[in-house]
Amino acid sequence: MGVEGIGARVARKEDKRFLTGKGRYTDDMSVPGMKYAVFVRSPHAHAKIKSIDATAAKAMPGVIDVLDGKQLTADGIGNLICGWMIHSKDGSPMRMGAWRPLADETVRYVGDAVAVVVADSVNEARDAAEAVIVDYDPLPVVTDPVKALADGQPQLHPEAPNNMIFDWELGDAAATDAAIAAAAHVTEVKILNNRLSPNAMEPRAALGIYDSGDDHYTCYTTSQNPHLARLVMSAFYNVAPENKLRVIAPDVGGGFGSKIYIYPEEIVCLWASKRTGVPVKWTCDRTEAFLTDAHGRDHVSTVKMAFDSANKITALKVDTIANLGAYMSLFSSCVPTYLYATLLSGQYDIPAIHANVRTVYTNTAPVDAYRGAGRPEATYLLERTMETAARELGLSPAELRRINFIRSFPHQTPVIMNYDAGDYEASLNAAMAAADWDGFAARKEEAERRGMKRGIGMSCYIEACGLAPSSAVGSLGAGVGLWESAEVRVNAVGTIEVMTGSHSHGQGHETTFAQLVADRFGVPIDSVNIVHGDTDKVQMGMGTYGSRSGAVGMSAVAKALDKVEAKAKKIAAHLMEADESDIVIENGELKVAGTDKSVPWFQMALAAYTAHNLPAGMEPGLKEGAFYDPSNFTFPAGCYICEVEVDPDTGQTEIIQFVAADDFGNIINPMIVEGQVHGGLAQGIGQALLEGVHYDPENGQLLTASYMDYAMPRADDLPSFKVSTSNTPCPNNPLGVKGCGEAGAIGSPPALINAITDAIGNNALTMPATPEKVWAAAHAAN
Amino acid sequence: MYQTNYHRPSSVQEAVKLIGGAAEGKYLAGGMTLIATMKQRLAAPSDLVDLRHIAELKGITVNGRSVRIGAATTHHDVASSAELEAVCPAICALASHIGDPHVRHMGTIGGSIANNDPAADYPAAMLALDATIVTNSRQIAAADFFTGLFETALDDGEIITAITFDAPAKAAYQKFPNPASRYAMAGVFVARRDNGEVRVAVTGAGSNGVFRHQGMEAALAGNWSPDAVGNISVDASDLLTDLHASAAYRAKLIKVMTKRAVAAA
Amino acid sequence: MAKITMTVNGRQVSGTCDDRTLLVHFIRENLGLTGTHVGCETSQCGACVIHMDGLSVKSCSILAVQAAGSSITTIEGLAKDGELHPVQAAFKAHHGLQCGFCTPGMVMTAVDMIARHGSNLDEATVRAELEGNICRCTGYHNIVKAILAAAGEMGGVRQAAE
Numbered sequence A: 001m002g003v004e005g006i007g008a009r010v011a012r013k014e015d016k017r018f019l020t021g022k023g024r025y026t027d028d029m030s031v032p033g034m035k036y037a038v039f040v041r042s043p044h045a046h047a048k049i050k051s052i053d054a055t056a057a058k059a060m061p062g063v064i065d066v067l068d069g070k071q072l073t074a075d076g077i078g079n080l081i082c083g084w085m086i087h088s089k090d091g092s093p094m095r096m097g098a099w100r101p102l103a104d105e106t107v108r109y110v111g112d113a114v115a116v117v118v119a120d121s122v123n124e125a126r127d128a129a130e131a132v133i134v135d136y137d138p139l140p141v142v143t144d145p146v147k148a149l150a151d152g153q154p155q156l157h158p159e160a161p162n163n164m165i166f167d168w169e170l171g172d173a174a175a176t177d178a179a180i181a182a183a184a185h186v187t188e189v190k191i192l193n194n195r196l197s198p199n200a201m202e203p204r205a206a207l208g209i210y211d212s213g214d215d216h217y218t219c220y221t222t223s224q225n226p227h228l229a230r231l232v233m234s235a236f237y238n239v240a241p242e243n244k245l246r247v248i249a250p251d252v253g254g255g256f257g258s259k260i261y262i263y264p265e266e267i268v269c270l271w272a273s274k275r276t277g278v279p280v281k282w283t284c285d286r287t288e289a290f291l292t293d294a295h296g297r298d299h300v301s302t303v304k305m306a307f308d309s310a311n312k313i314t315a316l317k318v319d320t321i322a323n324l325g326a327y328m329s330l331f332s333s334c335v336p337t338y339l340y341a342t343l344l345s346g347q348y349d350i351p352a353i354h355a356n357v358r359t360v361y362t363n364t365a366p367v368d369a370y371r372g373a374g375r376p377e378a379t380y381l382l383e384r385t386m387e388t389a390a391r392e393l394g395l396s397p398a399e400l401r402r403i404n405f406i407r408s409f410p411h412q413t414p415v416i417m418n419y420d421a422g423d424y425e426a427s428l429n430a431a432m433a434a435a436d437w438d439g440f441a442a443r444k445e446e447a448e449r450r451g452m453k454r455g456i457g458m459s460c461y462i463e464a465c466g467l468a469p470s471s472a473v474g475s476l477g478a479g480v481g482l483w484e485s486a487e488v489r490v491n492a493v494g495t496i497e498v499m500t501g502s503h504s505h506g507q508g509h510e511t512t513f514a515q516l517v518a519d520r521f522g523v524p525i526d527s528v529n530i531v532h533g534d535t536d537k538v539q540m541g542m543g544t545y546g547s548r549s550g551a552v553g554m555s556a557v558a559k560a561l562d563k564v565e566a567k568a569k570k571i572a573a574h575l576m577e578a579d580e581s582d583i584v585i586e587n588g589e590l591k592v593a594g595t596d597k598s599v600p601w602f603q604m605a606l607a608a609y610t611a612h613n614l615p616a617g618m619e620p621g622l623k624e625g626a627f628y629d630p631s632n633f634t635f636p637a638g639c640y641i642c643e644v645e646v647d648p649d650t651g652q653t654e655i656i657q658f659v660a661a662d663d664f665g666n667i668i669n670p671m672i673v674e675g676q677v678h679g680g681l682a683q684g685i686g687q688a689l690l691e692g693v694h695y696d697p698e699n700g701q702l703l704t705a706s707y708m709d710y711a712m713p714r715a716d717d718l719p720s721f722k723v724s725t726s727n728t729p730c731p732n733n734p735l736g737v738k739g740c741g742e743a744g745a746i747g748s749p750p751a752l753i754n755a756i757t758d759a760i761g762n763n764a765l766t767m768p769a770t771p772e773k774v775w776a777a778a779h780a781a782n
Numbered sequence B: 001m002y003q004t005n006y007h008r009p010s011s012v013q014e015a016v017k018l019i020g021g022a023a024e025g026k027y028l029a030g031g032m033t034l035i036a037t038m039k040q041r042l043a044a045p046s047d048l049v050d051l052r053h054i055a056e057l058k059g060i061t062v063n064g065r066s067v068r069i070g071a072a073t074t075h076h077d078v079a080s081s082a083e084l085e086a087v088c089p090a091i092c093a094l095a096s097h098i099g100d101p102h103v104r105h106m107g108t109i110g111g112s113i114a115n116n117d118p119a120a121d122y123p124a125a126m127l128a129l130d131a132t133i134v135t136n137s138r139q140i141a142a143a144d145f146f147t148g149l150f151e152t153a154l155d156d157g158e159i160i161t162a163i164t165f166d167a168p169a170k171a172a173y174q175k176f177p178n179p180a181s182r183y184a185m186a187g188v189f190v191a192r193r194d195n196g197e198v199r200v201a202v203t204g205a206g207s208n209g210v211f212r213h214q215g216m217e218a219a220l221a222g223n224w225s226p227d228a229v230g231n232i233s234v235d236a237s238d239l240l241t242d243l244h245a246s247a248a249y250r251a252k253l254i255k256v257m258t259k260r261a262v263a264a265a
Numbered sequence C: 001m002a003k004i005t006m007t008v009n010g011r012q013v014s015g016t017c018d019d020r021t022l023l024v025h026f027i028r029e030n031l032g033l034t035g036t037h038v039g040c041e042t043s044q045c046g047a048c049v050i051h052m053d054g055l056s057v058k059s060c061s062i063l064a065v066q067a068a069g070s071s072i073t074t075i076e077g078l079a080k081d082g083e084l085h086p087v088q089a090a091f092k093a094h095h096g097l098q099c100g101f102c103t104p105g106m107v108m109t110a111v112d113m114i115a116r117h118g119s120n121l122d123e124a125t126v127r128a129e130l131e132g133n134i135c136r137c138t139g140y141h142n143i144v145k146a147i148l149a150a151a152g153e154m155g156g157v158r159q160a161a162e
Helices: A015-021 A070-076 A120-130 A172-179 A225-234 A264-276 A286-292 A376-393 A397-404 A422-432 A437-449 A468-475 A510-521 A549-576 A601-610 A668-687 A745-760 A772-782 B013-018 B036-039 B075-079 B082-087 B087-098 B100-108 B109-115 B123-128 B213-222 B247-264 C023-030 C084-093 C103-120 C124-133 C141-161
Strands: A035-041 A048-055 A065-070 A113-118 A132-136 A164-171 A187-192 A203-213 A218-220 A243-248 A279-283 A301-305 A311-327 A351-360 A453-462 A484-490 A494-501 A530-533 A583-586 A587-590 A596-599 A623-629 A637-646 A653-663 A722-726 B003-007 B025-028 B047-050 B060-063 B066-070 B132-135 B139-141 B146-148 B158-168 B170-177 B186-190 B198-203 C001-009 C011-019 C049-050 C055-057 C072-073
Touching: A015 C084, A015 C103, A035 A120, A035 A264, A048 A113, A065 A070, A065 A120, A065 A264, A065 A623, A065 B075, A070 A264, A113 A264, A164 A172, A164 A468, A172 A351, A172 B047, A187 A376, A203 A264, A203 B170, A218 A225, A218 A264, A225 A243, A225 A264, A225 A596, A243 C124, A264 A279, A286 C084, A301 A376, A376 A397, A376 A453, A376 A745, A376 C141, A397 A422, A397 A453, A397 A722, A397 B036, A422 A453, A422 A637, A437 A453, A437 A637, A453 A745, A484 A549, A494 A510, A494 A549, A494 B213, A494 C072, A510 A530, A510 A549, A549 A583, A549 A601, A549 A623, A587 A601, A637 A745, A653 A668, A653 A745, A668 A722, A668 A745, A745 A772, A745 C124, A772 B047, A772 B247, B003 B100, B013 B047, B025 B036, B025 B247, B060 B082, B066 B082, B075 B087, B075 B100, B082 B087, B087 B109, B087 B123, B087 B170, B087 B186, B100 C055, B100 C103, B100 C124, B109 B123, B109 B158, B123 B146, B123 B170, B123 B186, B186 B247, B213 B247, C011 C023, C023 C049, C049 C103, C055 C103, C084 C103, C084 C141, C103 C124, C103 C141
Parallel strands: A035 A279, A218 A243, A311 A351, A494 A530, A653 A722, B003 B047, B025 B047, C001 C072
Antiparallel strands: A035 A113, A048 A132, A065 A113, A164 A351, A187 A301, A203 A218, A203 A279, A301 A311, A453 A637, A484 A494, A484 A623, A583 A587, A587 A596, A637 A653, B060 B066, B066 B158, B132 B139, B132 B158, B170 B186, B186 B198, C001 C011, C049 C055, C049 C072
């Protein structure tokens, strides 16, 4: 590795602009004549719209127009869709209700958009939005997914009787039931996975610009995948055909899943721009974000785990109800199914698994993928169950896990996944050593003398990243392929531009992707530019989510680099009258191995473009593209250990140490990988300790609609983390990388809850483990 | 935010005159609550009269154990006042934990008291310190000042100019913050005079705002030690229940915070 | 409408805005300094932190008219002559930022924090002082590290100059 190559701890190229206030986010965009949109949103969780009267609003100062759902429908704008088809176990397709970008007949959650005001300023638009008179006929409300499935409950969509979207299963029910019946011990638990709000710090925004001269639209938006946005807006929402629609996702301030989806607002801004003849910008405020950004998690599950007399797991049976909210968001259906149940084997050799998942409509915001997406739910369920079982069986948590680890690879689980490589015990040992597990008893005793309850907990997670190959996900219902594209352009002066379909919104692609090029050609990373996030610059791409940018996005770059390298060597060989198989590239030079002959990289590039002296038949120029479709998922795994102290007087939990030992395969930039783990841990700890979306069950009002009521992790809630990595290279991609973006959020919640329940001696605790809950559980135990 | 008209007086007299001439005027101190409330369109004053540029409202004077804090003194200035620290470190510590550093640079003691948020910290200190709220027209004992949730004894147009109190022998404030807002979920200010008199004031927990707890005061007057409140019961029936904490849990926290405040005093 | 004048990053600027215009919007829209961000309405996230008359404040909780006559420093005014401020440099060296959205507020907060505490900062103090700034990307780990490093460096620089 060079100082800037693969594996180097390179400071980020993109940092300077962010540190000096020169980042360019969607809300920073300003174009001549631009006006501002404010949405009129339903204050009711469920109601019929009787009428909308915008007469007074339209007459207010600065107002350009007020547009509603009937106009949108009349203009042929289509319904929002869910792009992953799931079939119920009876073979019937999922029951998708209509989601209008602006509701024209019924509103189904608080925040459902019904109209948009376009005005000279945000303040004037907001003034007018208050003056839009919407006459609602309120309907009964249901927010609880278990209740929503029962007879006699309010019905959200006529397509979905009893609010059930699908009733899906995976695995062998008969084998699982038989193993449970024959078990020496069965551990049964009920698991709740709390609903979360993603809370990227940059609120969503969209700027729609319609150019009547060319009948062309431009959309600046806060997207993790601008190409997918363009595809969906063209193919399904009838905004404009792809050649008439440019989508740009400039600097994006975090996503965590919430900016994968195509929401009503960007569609409406584009449509309103054509309707009004002015560019229209909308910027979400935080309360709107709490109301309308797709939420995450929200599962209710029951679990049975069966053991034989040697404490080997013989079966796992899971029944899950997943709340999908009022509408099916873009990938909502795959999260509690193929991203969840397929991971229920965890790191363990489990002969029989059966999972049944019912998904439900409720009068709440749509739920979709949030950092980890299904995998945190699977991990939390499994690792809480393992901890409970260890306590019931009288084994140490590590011992029970060691007994059940998968130890030979590849390993076929009973739930689709074929694990390619891993060494779970190595991570467990590393984590236990880093946490000084053996010294815990003494520390607990010392804490006891101070009147504090100390506990320790672990979690062994596995996840699947880089969903693939496209043919496989297609057969499971995906509406898209999950490859990635890249194009490498070597300029005539030898500088390099890499176009990628991945999108960076904090991950540092401008640095790590450049490291890949620097590693290959020995050129400085400053001579490499990474271009992403603009459908006019990058032909097509699938974006960034599911920890896929390394394994899939960078692999596409690597493939394109292979082609560039091959052509560059041909040119150099020709220039030096050598055999191309003798050419090596080092330190920015193409050399003839074993001689002192060399051509500088820039000179080779210039030769490619002057084309005065190229091999016979070779096209001028040096630009190569690649589409990369992986052959399998990647399987990062690891072990997390959390040690806490609980104040028995208040129930306050303090995290004393948090250890993460991850196996991400090969690592391009350890500094960035560590940063990804830190961030993931903070979100997982947030879920376990602080965060939870709450609706009033009576009326569906969102009770956690600002940072006054939704507890975000702050610096003093968290410790400094102890992170380390081991490396079992992924055999299924050219770089041997696995993905690291979500691991922290996947593995951490159960480690923390296992630690708190260990401290207080009561296993009955739900997330978030607020001080009051912990206090009550601690006292119930005594 | 709705339209409003901004005014910047340089004297108390001018401020009072400006508010008198406004349809629905409000004084704007640090604005840390008022601006946020206006942004959410929950308040719509026709006029804002900014108090940040009135010199006579600022500053801290300590004379022996007698303390005067100008109403427009920021939390930051209270927290970092060496003079105040020498006689009543508890109020400096309290101020140093209000909001965050940026809020403390703008927010003022007068603004906090006039707003009387049931989860604000200063009202507990005022009650426990037996402070006097000085206005442009009169002096009001803290005991008479805080009249309910966001309600005070201030008349329309009346303006707090200063807070005065005699520093007690011992005092401390302990709060258990709401995990989300970081406002007090239960905050207890204890103060003990040389004559043995004890005051215990509780914020963040009462369903009618800040209050004193006579039971704990009596117990602590008899025995100034954390253990003294061990057998005192805190009645949960007048306490708040919300998303973050039940009344019963708040009752528990009040006792714990009282013990810790006594230990810290 | 109000006509206001203030000093921003060392330059006197004037502009016209509604009395209800927030300082952050005046800075972003009237002055075109979009480095200062808005991440919430309840004065908690700290993406809007700037310095007003030498102290860190939340520009989303102050009216532009309130700031008339004052001296403002925004993130754009920190680097001098193309050189990153030591706090900016430390954030880069220690990977104290990911998506960059909270970063301007974090950096302005850190500069204020170091000015008040000098090089005596410890981890617990830094974490407590960050109460008014929310980051969703970094888990704060590297932000804390960067601030401590910058405090050490700036303390060292100050000592050397004395």
